[in-house]
Amino acid sequence: xxxxxxxxxxCGQLTLELPEKPLITIACHCLACQRRTGAPFGxxxxxxxxxxxxxxxxxxxxxxxxxGNAVETFFCPSCGSTVFLKLxxxxxxxxxxxxxxxxxxxxxxIWSVWEQSKHHWIDIQGDVQHFLQGDQTA
Numbered sequence: 192x193x194x195x196x197x198x199x200x201x202c203g204q205l206t207l208e209l210p211e212k213p214l215i216t217i218a219c220h221c222l223a224c225q226r227r228t229g230a231p232f233g234x235x236x237x238x239x240x241x242x243x244x245x246x247x248x249x250x251x252x253x254x255x256x257x258x259g260n261a262v263e264t265f266f267c268p269s270c271g272s273t274v275f276l277k278l279x280x281x282x283x284x285x286x287x288x289x290x291x292x293x294x295x296x297x298x299x300x301i302w303s304v305w306e307q308s309k310h311h312w313i314d315i316q317g318d319v320q321h322f323l324q325g326d327q328t329a
Contacts, residue, residue, distance in 0.1 A: 198291040200267035200274050205247035207275060207287060209238055216289070216298050218315055221257050221305035227264060227273055228290070231310040234300055235276065235286035243285055249274065257305065258325045 198207040213236030224233035249265035256262045261279035266272060276286040289297050303315040307323045315321070 196292060196294070198274060198287050200247075200270050200272035200291065202267060202270040202272075204269045205245075205249050205265075205267040205272070205274050207246075207291075208244045209236075209287060209292075210242050213238055213287075213298060214284070215302065216300045217286075217302045217304060218300035218319075219304050220307075220309035220313070222308055223254060223256065223262075224305075225308070228288070231313055234289040236289055236292070236297070237281075237284045237286050240277075240283055240285045243287075245275075256325075 194211065196209040196211055198209060199205060215237050216234065217237070218232050218234045220232045225231060227233055248268055250268040251263050251265050253261065253263045256278075262276060263279075264273050264276045267274060272291065273288055274291045275288065278284065278286065299317055300315060300319060302320050302322065303309075304322045304325050306321055
């Protein structure tokens with residue numbers, strides 16, 4: 192087993208210690224993720240919640256996804272960085288913003304979801320499953 196991976200907000204107040212490899216990595220092009228990240232899409236690594244540790248304060252924001260499921264994102268109350276999220280339909284998992292890990296060697300997405308609202312100039316290549324809306328398990 193490799194060394195743990197660290198994710199953190201911009202100011203370093205909120206940190207997560209993660210296993211070396213995520214269970215799955217997903218790129219999401221929904222409008223909420225675009226607004227959450229301030230970028231044309233969000234990329235999240237998912238881990239089992241019982242395998243991560245969280246230090247610092249996180250402020251939650253709850254919303255309903257485009258598929259009608261509850262989503263809770265957690266951000267640093269000091270710098271505002273969104274660091275992780277939880278999905279009501281997958282309560283055992285925690286999604287961690289890939290940008291909070293800040294490792295260019297991070298695994299690429301294997302799913303690209305909500306492509307119906309994907310910016311036309313984005314092209315996620317490689318061995319990736321593409322979905323116009325959410326994944327097939329939604």
